[in-house]
Amino acid sequence: MDDLENYIKESGGIQPPHLAFYSQAIRFNVESAMVSIETLASFIEMTNDTKGDYEMTGELQDSILDHLQNLLVHAGALSRYFWPSKPGKHDLHKLRSETLKKHFGLTDESPLKSRKLRNQLEHFDENLDKYLWAKPIVGHVLPAYVGGEIESGGVPAHLFRAFYLDIGVYETLGVRHEVQPIVDEICYLYQRFHSEPNT
Incomplete structure (x- = not known):
């Protein structure tokens, strides 16, 4: 075992002064996602205030779906800090992730760990190719949809992006x-970032 490998293991994959760099990188994703969360919360509040009596314009629909996608993209980016896809040389990435999980108080029960979410977003271009070529696209084809869960009545429904308000599920x-x-x-x-100044 060489000196570098020893040092990586002893430091848990992060040299103490370098924790600030990881924190800044993670903060960016968290705060970018929060902008979308706040926008979506305003929309939900509006739907409650109007008791569902509002016009779902194409512009509003796209905005909601854009913010949901942005939220999930940043969630996928956060996931990589805490659950890397590879352990790395000398287990660097694995050790770094364990140190960050301890520092931020996350466990393997976190919804951010989802590989399904990450794979869907990281390889979206390839997934789109496969989806469009897997079988004939027939039935209801909706590029964008926001509303209650669709009852297709046996007719296939193909959705590029959808948010089902009644069950809180995003589908793509x-x-x-x-x-x-x-x-x-x-x-x-x-x-965590706003209650602990040195996080």
């Missing part, structure tokens, strides 16, 4: 993600 290319647990975890990290 046939893959569903429950939004609230991810929102809760990002809000938890946001509070």
Whole structure:
């Protein structure tokens, strides 16, 4: 075992002065996701205030879906800090992730750990290719949808991006993600940054 490998293991993959760099990188993703969470919370509040009596314009629909996608993209980016895809040479990435999980108080029960979410977003271009070429696209084809869960009545429905308000689920290319647990975890990290000045 060489000196570098020893030092990586002893330091848990992060030299103490370097924790600030990781914290800044993570803070960017958390705060970028929070902008979308706040926008989505305003929309939900508006739907409650109007008791569902509002016009779902194409512009509003796109904005909601854009913010959901932004939230999930940043959740996927955060996931890589805490659950890297490879351990790295001398287990550098693995050790770094363990140190960050301890520092931020995350466990393997976190919804941010989801590989399904990460793979869907990281390889979205490839997933789009596969989805569009896997079988004939027939039936209801909706590039964007926000509303209650669709009852297709046996007719296939193909959705590029959808948010089902009644169950809090975002769907893209046939893959569903429950939004609230991810929102809760990002809000938890946001509070960590704003309650502990040196996080």
